Amino acid sequence: MTGLDKLGWIILNDNQLTSMPLMSGLASLSWIELENNKLTSLHPSMGYLPKLARIELSDNELTEIPQEFGNLPSLNGIRFYRNKVTRFPDEWVSPALQNIGATNNQLAFHEHEKFFDGPSSTTFAGYQFWPQDSMATFTGATHPALSDEKLWVPDSGQYSQYQWFKNGQPIPGATGVYYAPENPSFEDKFQCRITNTWVYNLTLWSKSISVPTTFYAIADGDWNEFIWSLEKDGPVTDTTPGIGSEVFIIGKHVTLRNDLSTGPIHVIVENRGASLTVDRAKLTVAGTLDLTKETDGYPGDVFVINGGRIKPINP
Numbered sequence: 001m002t003g004l005d006k007l008g009w010i011i012l013n014d015n016q017l018t019s020m021p022l023m024s025g026l027a028s029l030s031w032i033e034l035e036n037n038k039l040t041s042l043h044p045s046m047g048y049l050p051k052l053a054r055i056e057l058s059d060n061e062l063t064e065i066p067q068e069f070g071n072l073p074s075l076n077g078i079r080f081y082r083n084k085v086t087r088f089p090d091e092w093v094s095p096a097l098q099n100i101g102a103t104n105n106q107l108a109f110h111e112h113e114k115f116f117d118g119p120s121s122t123t124f125a126g127y128q129f130w131p132q133d134s135m136a137t138f139t140g141a142t143h144p145a146l147s148d149e150k151l152w153v154p155d156s157g158q159y160s161q162y163q164w165f166k167n168g169q170p171i172p173g174a175t176g177v178y179y180a181p182e183n184p185s186f187e188d189k190f191q192c193r194i195t196n197t198w199v200y201n202l203t204l205w206s207k208s209i210s211v212p213t214t215f216y217a218i219a220d221g222d223w224n225e226f227i228w229s230l231e232k233d234g235p236v237t238d239t240t241p242g243i244g245s246e247v248f249i250i251g252k253h254v255t256l257r258n259d260l261s262t263g264p265i266h267v268i269v270e271n272r273g274a275s276l277t278v279d280r281a282k283l284t285v286a287g288t289l290d291l292t293k294e295t296d297g298y299p300g301d302v303f304v305i306n307g308g309r310i311k312p313i314n315p
Contacts, residue, residue, distance in 0.1 A: 004029075012037070013056075023049065030074070035059050044068045053096070058082055065089055077126070080105070086135070086154070087111060099126035106135045109157030109196040109204065120200040130202040137191060137206040150180045151190055153206045159198040165191050184211040214246045 009031040017037040023029075023045045031054045032046070039060040046052070047068020055069075058081040065080065070089030079101030086106050091114070100115075107129070115124040140150035153162070155177060164174035166181070167189055181190060190211065194204040 009033075019043070020046065027051065030054065032056065042066055042069075047071055050074065053077075055079070058101070063087075077101075084133075088114065097126075099128075100124070101128045103128050103131060104133055106133050108135060108153075108155040109160045109194060109199055109202075110155060112196070112199045112202065113157055113159065116198045119198055121198075122200075129199075132202065132204055134191075134205045134207045137209040139209070139211070150178050151192075151209065151211070152178045153192045153194065155194050155204065157194075157196050157199075159196050161195050161197070163193045165193065181211050 005025055005027045007026055008028050010029065011031075011033040013033050013035040015037050017034065017039055019039065019041060020034070020043045022043060026049055028051060029049050030051045032052065033056040035056050036059040039057070039062055042057075042062065042065075044066050045068075046055075047066055047070070049072065051074050052072050053074045053076040055075070055078040058079055060080070060083050062080060062083040062085055064085055064087045065078070067089045069075070069078070070092050072094055074096055075092075075094040076096045077099035078097075079099070081101055082104045084106055085102065086108065088102075088107075088111050092100075112129055115122055115127045115129075117123045135154060138152050138154065140152065151164075155162075160177075162175050162177055164171045164179045166184075171179070177192075179190070179192070181188070184190075188210060189208045191208045192206040194206070196202065
C-alpha cells in the first residue's frame with residue numbers, strides 16, 4: 001500500500017485475509033481493524049506508521065506480535081483476543097499506550113511478567129491477560145540440550161512454579177520445567193500446570209501429551225507377519241502400537257507390495273521411503289531402503305534398519 005498518505009482508517013474485518021502487504025507512505029493512518037480473518041503473520045512495515053493509534057486483530061491465527069510494533073510512537077491500544085500469540089515485542093515504548101487486549105492466546109509467564117513489578121502488582125492497568133489457552137508440551141527431541149525421553153514446557157518465567165500431572169493426577173516431586181516420565185505406557189497422558197507468584201488470577205496448563213513408546217517390529221517374509229516387541233531383544237507382545245508410539249523395523253529383508261492390506265497393516269512404497277498404517281495412525285519409515293530389485297513389477301527385498309514415530313491420520 002503506497003500513495004495513500006491521507007488515508008486515516010483501514011477496516012477489513014470479516015474477510016479471508018491470510019497476510020497483509022507492505023505498508024508504506026501511510027503517514028496519516030491512525031486506525032487498523034483486521035478482526036475475524038485468517039491472518040497468520042503481520043508485515044513488519046506496520047510497525048513504522050507514525051500516527052497509528054489503534055490496532056484490532058482479534059479472531060485470527062497470529063502466533064506473535066512483530067517486534068516493530070513495540071516502537072509505534074502513537075499507539076494507544078492493541079487488541080488480539082483469540083489468537084495463538086506466544087510472544088510480544090521485547091518492550092512497548094509508546095507513552096500513549098493504555099490498553100493491550102491479550103486474552104485467549106498462548107502466552108507463557110515470562111511474557112506476562114513484563115507488565116508486573118511485584119506480586120500481584122501490575123504496572124499497566126490496561127493489560128487484559130486472562131484467561132489464556134493451553135500451551136504446547138514438547139518432548140526432548142525438540143530441545144537441543146535434552147534427551148528424547150524428557151518432556152518440557154516453553155515457560156521461563158522468573159517466578160513460575162510447575163507441577164506435572166499423569167492421567168489427571170499430580171506426580172509427587174515433578175515440579176520443574178522439565179520432567180522425565182518413569183516407565184510410561186503409550187496410553188499415559190502428561191501435562192503441566194504452571195502458576196506464578198507475580199502474575200495474579202492466572203493458571204496455565206500445557207496440552208496433554210503421550211510419551212512416545214518404542215516398539216520393535218520384525219517382519220518375516222512379507223509384511224503380513226508382524227511381531228511387536230517392547231524390547232529389541234526381549235519378549236514379544238501382541239500389543240499394537242498406539243498413536244504417538246515410536247516404531248523401529250529392524251534387520252530383516254522383506255518384500256513390499258504397493259497395496260497390500262493385512263488386517264490393520266497397510267504398506268506403501270514410494271521411491272526412497274515407506275509408510276506403515278496401524279489402525280488410524282501412520283508411520284513414516286526413514287531408513288536404508290534397497291529398491292533396486294523388483295518382484296512382479298514391485299520393489300522387493302527391501303532392507304529397513306531405522307524407524308519413525310506414528311502420527312494420527314486425518315479422517
